[in-house]
Amino acid sequence: MSKYGKEILIGVIPVVIAFLAFIGLNVVPVLFMSVIVAALFLMNRARTGAGMGATADRKAKSRTPSYLTFDDIGGQDRAKHELKEALDFLIKHEEIKKLGIRPLKGILLEGPPGTGKTLMAKAAAHYTNSVFVSASGSEFVEMYVGVGASRVRDLFKDARSRAQKEGKDSAIVFIDEIDVIGGKRAGGQHREYDQTLNQLLTEMDGIHTAETPRILIMAATNRKEMLDSALLRPGRFDRHITVDLPDRKGRMHILNIHAKNKPLAEEVLLDRVADETFQFSGAQLESVMNEAAIYALRDGLEIIGQKHLSLAVDKVMLGEKSDRESTREEKERVAYHELGHAIAAELLNPGSVSQVALSPRGQALGYVRHNPQKEQYLYTKEYIESKIMVALGGAVAEEMFYGGRSTGSRNDFEQAINMVKTMMDAGLTRLGIIDREMTTKEELMKENAAIMEDLTRRTRELLERHRTVFIQSLDILMGEETLSGDQFRHMLQEQTGLLHESA
Structure with missing residues (x-):
């Protein structure tokens, strides 16, 4: 009342x-x-x-965060350096005053899930010896009008009072998943979300960097494009720091951190695991080490071997092995499908196939394991087309031997379509450099269909020349359920040699 x-x-x-x-x-x-x-x-x-x-x-x-420093966070050297520089404004009062620098009010951490944004916020509190008060964006969402705005006020009030109580000069207010309350406002509507966002903007404007305790607001999101422009402007969130997926060096650092409390066998090579986990986040890498320990426990061993780490990578990537029983006809179709992927991958990128397996994992009835690939961040048109052809190889193989496709190609098509979108956005198609908002949906669909049709034709021609490899590999795959990369390459090289001789 x-x-x-x-x-x-x-x-x-x-x-x-x-x-x-x-x-x-x-x-x-x-x-x-x-x-x-x-x-x-x-x-x-x-x-x-x-x-x-x-x-x-x-x-x-x-x-209150547990004791955590920047040294405990691996794989984010650039982001940590940028964040430390921003935090120094909160610590070095006299130096910044001489140069007339205004301390930052807000820091936005953006990046994919599992890359360590929350950990970096906790490490920032330790680095600056600040009180750390955190909340999730969902905590401010209520069906009752005004409750979210009231909770925002209480959050900042709590930060100030705790800093004064603990005798600290600064406090960090951290809001995770800020896109829940900081989304773009729709015109003409008066929503509870808007009131909460308006209150957050008001609190940020009310932060006076000269007063004690100093308040720094940090926030995390993996959907920055959804945030309201009023929230992103200078004077509110002054710094936008990208916390991206780690590169190979970063993955190695993260694996070493999580291996400290785990007994590894002498033959274990974490370098190899770092190579195999391209595009893995820090959370996924932690899960790999944890799952490897679980596999060792299942085997009744006291040390973790390389095979346990390899199985863990597969589990994190594809899911746990399934005990589903398939009919022989279904297994044959899956075998042809996976061989289609493998043959296309090996012909377009020699040495890329590590294993072809029929053992179900997660939602997949079979899979092709690829050898570690090089770190690559720029892609040519030819490279993307080869990846699309590998994705289409499974469906094309089914058409070759059964005259039609199955639902098993759904994920392959999703990958292929996403890669076609990348080509369009990069101006690598016949449409040239385009803006999706200025291009009709019919034009985009027509170009997508033309690209997919052309690459499907090229994939079929490629696989038809190696039809006998399917037949030879099928018997081994059906009997043993796995086909090593070396076995597969040997058969493919024999067939390629016969083709050259007949030509």
Whole structure:
């Protein structure tokens, strides 16, 4: 109840009692019941206040980060350097004052899930010796109007009071998944989200960098494009730091961090695991090390071997092995499908196939394991086309031997279509350099169909020349359920040699 509501109630109750007495009613029972109701109300309020206090204490404790430094975070050297530079403005007061630098108010961490954005925020609190108060964007979302805005006010108030209580000069307010409350505002609508965002903007504008304790707001998102422009402007989130997927050096650092408490066999090569985990996030790499330890436990061993790490990579990438039983006809179709991928991959990128397997994993009934690839961040048209042809190889192989496709090609087609989109956005198609908003959907669909049709034709011609490899590989794959890369390459090289001789 608001302050004014209480005052009105206090004023109305005596008037009502006086009126009842004036008209001749006995007001003693009314007075007696009023006292009882007031007493119950005060008792309930006292219990609720105590409960809220305990809840607040629990939240405060849960928000206090464990001891974490930047050295405990691997694979983000550039992002850590940029963040430390921004945090120095919070620490080196005299130096920045001489140069007339305004300390930063907000830092936005953006990047894919699992790359360590929350860890970096906690490390920032330790680096600056600040109070750390955190919340998730979903905590501010309520069906009742005004609740989210009130929680934003309480969050900043809590940060200031805790900093003063603990005698610290600064506090860091961290909001995870800020896109939940910081999304672009729709015109003409008055939503609870908008009120919460407006309150957040007001609090950020009210941060005075000269006062003590100093407040720095940090936020994390993997959907920066959804954030409102008012939130991203200078003076609010002054720095936007990208926390991206780690490169090979970063992956090696992360693996070493998570291997410290795990007994590894002498023959284990973490370099090889770093090569095999291209495009893995830090969270996925931690899961690889954990799953490898679980596999060692299943085998009754006290040390983790290379095979356990290899199985762990497959599990994180594809899922756990399934115990689904398939019919022989279905297994044959899956075998042809996977061989189509493998043959296309080996012919277009020699030495790339590590293993062809029929063992179901996750939702996949079979898979082709590829050898580690080189770190590559720029792609040519020819390279993307070769990747699309590898993705189409499974469906084309099914058409060659069964005259039609199956639902097993769905994920392959999704990958192929995404790669075609990349080509279009990079101006590598016949449409040239385009803006999707200025190009009709029909034009895009027509170009997509033309590219897919051309690459499907080229893939079919490529695989038809090696039809006998399918037949030879099928018997081994059906019997042993796995075909090593060396076995597969040997058969492919024999067939390629016969083709050259006949030519």
